[in-house]
Amino acid sequence: MKIAIAQMNPKVGDIAANAARIEAFARRAQAMGAELTVFPELALTGYPPLDLLEKKDFIDDNLRALKRLAGLKLATALAVGYVDRNPAGGKPLHNCIALLDGGKIAAKRAKSLLPTYDIFDEARYFEPAAENKPVKFRGATIGLTVCEDIWAETALLPSRLLYRNNPVKTMGRAKASVVINISASPFYRGKGQKRRAILAGLAKKLKAHVVYANQAGANDELIFDGNSFALSPAGKITARAAAFAQDLVLVDTAAPARPPAQPPHDETGEVRAALTLGIRDYFHKMGFKKAVLGLSGGIDSAVVAALAADALGPENVTGVLMPSEYTSRQSGDDALRTAANLRIATRTIPIKPIYDSFLGQLGDAARGGTVDLTMQNLQSRSRGSILMALANTNGWLALTTGNKSEIAVGYCTLYGDTAGAIAPIADLFKTEVYRLAAHFNRGGEVIPQAVIDRPPTAELKPGQKDQDDLPPYADLDEIVRLYMEENRTPSAIVRRGFKKDLVLAILRRVEANEYKRKQLPIGLKVTEKSFGYGRKMPIVKALGYIR
Numbered sequence: 001m002k003i004a005i006a007q008m009n010p011k012v013g014d015i016a017a018n019a020a021r022i023e024a025f026a027r028r029a030q031a032m033g034a035e036l037t038v039f040p041e042l043a044l045t046g047y048p049p050l051d052l053l054e055k056k057d058f059i060d061d062n063l064r065a066l067k068r069l070a071g072l073k074l075a076t077a078l079a080v081g082y083v084d085r086n087p088a089g090g091k092p093l094h095n096c097i098a099l100l101d102g103g104k105i106a107a108k109r110a111k112s113l114l115p116t117y118d119i120f121d122e123a124r125y126f127e128p129a130a131e132n133k134p135v136k137f138r139g140a141t142i143g144l145t146v147c148e149d150i151w152a153e154t155a156l157l158p159s160r161l162l163y164r165n166n167p168v169k170t171m172g173r174a175k176a177s178v179v180i181n182i183s184a185s186p187f188y189r190g191k192g193q194k195r196r197a198i199l200a201g202l203a204k205k206l207k208a209h210v211v212y213a214n215q216a217g218a219n220d221e222l223i224f225d226g227n228s229f230a231l232s233p234a235g236k237i238t239a240r241a242a243a244f245a246q247d248l249v250l251v252d253t254a255a256p257a258r259p260p261a262q263p264p265h266d267e268t269g270e271v272r273a274a275l276t277l278g279i280r281d282y283f284h285k286m287g288f289k290k291a292v293l294g295l296s297g298g299i300d301s302a303v304v305a306a307l308a309a310d311a312l313g314p315e316n317v318t319g320v321l322m323p324s325e326y327t328s329r330q331s332g333d334d335a336l337r338t339a340a341n342l343r344i345a346t347r348t349i350p351i352k353p354i355y356d357s358f359l360g361q362l363g364d365a366a367r368g369g370t371v372d373l374t375m376q377n378l379q380s381r382s383r384g385s386i387l388m389a390l391a392n393t394n395g396w397l398a399l400t401t402g403n404k405s406e407i408a409v410g411y412c413t414l415y416g417d418t419a420g421a422i423a424p425i426a427d428l429f430k431t432e433v434y435r436l437a438a439h440f441n442r443g444g445e446v447i448p449q450a451v452i453d454r455p456p457t458a459e460l461k462p463g464q465k466d467q468d469d470l471p472p473y474a475d476l477d478e479i480v481r482l483y484m485e486e487n488r489t490p491s492a493i494v495r496r497g498f499k500k501d502l503v504l505a506i507l508r509r510v511e512a513n514e515y516k517r518k519q520l521p522i523g524l525k526v527t528e529k530s531f532g533y534g535r536k537m538p539i540v541k542a543l544g545y546i547r
Helices: 015-031 050-054 056-070 167-173 191-206 267-286 299-312 329-342 352-362 373-394 404-409 430-443 449-453 473-484 490-494 500-512
Strands: 002-007 036-038 077-085 093-101 104-110 135-137 140-146 178-183 209-214 216-219 222-225 229-231 237-240 247-252 291-294 317-321 345-348
Touching: 002 015, 002 209, 002 229, 015 036, 015 056, 015 077, 015 247, 036 178, 050 056, 056 077, 056 093, 056 104, 077 104, 077 178, 093 135, 093 140, 104 135, 104 140, 140 167, 167 191, 178 191, 191 209, 191 229, 216 267, 222 267, 237 247, 267 299, 267 430, 291 299, 291 373, 299 317, 299 329, 299 430, 299 449, 317 329, 317 373, 329 345, 329 449, 352 373, 404 430, 404 473, 404 500, 430 449, 430 473, 473 490, 473 500, 490 500
Parallel strands: 002 036, 036 077, 140 178, 178 209, 291 317, 317 345
Antiparallel strands: 002 247, 077 093, 093 104, 135 140, 209 229, 216 222, 229 237
């Protein structure tokens, strides 16, 4: 059987445009000789639709679009993800896959396993299917499954999850020869390798071809890497779609397997591609073209500027230098050199007049020669106000430049350096920001070496360095990573060789700064556990568990 994988990039809520894209892909697949064309999970609505699912007109529109697609009477059948109503008891909706063939909806199956961990909350909206039986299609027995349905027996899922049925076992008992899996699986670092390994094991276990169609593109903080593929019953890849882009690939299950070349694994390159896509889709899907950011001469703003230039084109990025009396000449020179390397425009707006006005109005023009925290924050807020004013005046979106290390411990200023629409590197530790800078420089200098070599500093008071207020980033990053991404206890982290006082001090800062993170712009998710909406921690809480 010739099966096309249509790896598309839907926009959440834009049902008409998504349906038109499905039709365009289907006609291309038909021209390639595809008997079946497979689209991602919820391709009609976009993923995740969240509380749009509570709107009656939204559900009606998606059902009308599905009916229109069914009526196209194409030579290729379609397997399309959509939302259906649940006529029985329980939640009012199902997350479904429909097989469209011969001018009608030939079959439909609902998702059985509804994830409720990390960023997922599908049980809020959908009722799980009680069973999922394969269907007969052009002489073959095929399984129609949706994303989580095929992960039930795998190490990819948290072991605590319990589901009331196992579609994989049903497919095995029915001897399905082809298992179709439509997916909207968000990217995080290393996930692609896990997927391929797990589904290869599944193909061998079922002795079946597996066709995995994943969404590409980004919606809000989630990035979908595509990387769809097909597997032979021996678990060998027989087709592979592009990473981080729309694609259409064809696999013939009757032909001898000819595995495509395996691209070399480049984890930092994957993260760069993910963040570039996340920025591009956020801007374009929101209807914006141009970005503005503060260009300080530091590593974080340099990397964010480089990502934005890649995503939007350098002609659509403006870096703003906002020097204070504490800003060194080197910082200005480094910022201008970064901008020149990236070919982005710059503006220079000194903050001293605004800052002095703030202090004068507050009666704090002199504080015995010290630059206290209030005065440091006022500088940052002066800069934030300038960036937001430029964004408002010009119809731009402001990018913030904070990293995961700073966000974790609250080393940032609300309404200052946190002001903006989206935080591209909010899920990258400082040490990872340096690795990304090195990646940009693989073909020649993009991020000036002086920016990389210089000790990080906010330059909000004389002689300031980040390490005056924070432990070395290598230690800070590993402690936060173990706590956040591996859910290690303080005592377990101490056993890794860190001093107990340091571990407790960092973790208390992490938890005490939840109130700041709740007010930050969305950050693009590239790790298994980010500070986004997948982390559900109370703001007001006792910290007795950190001991």
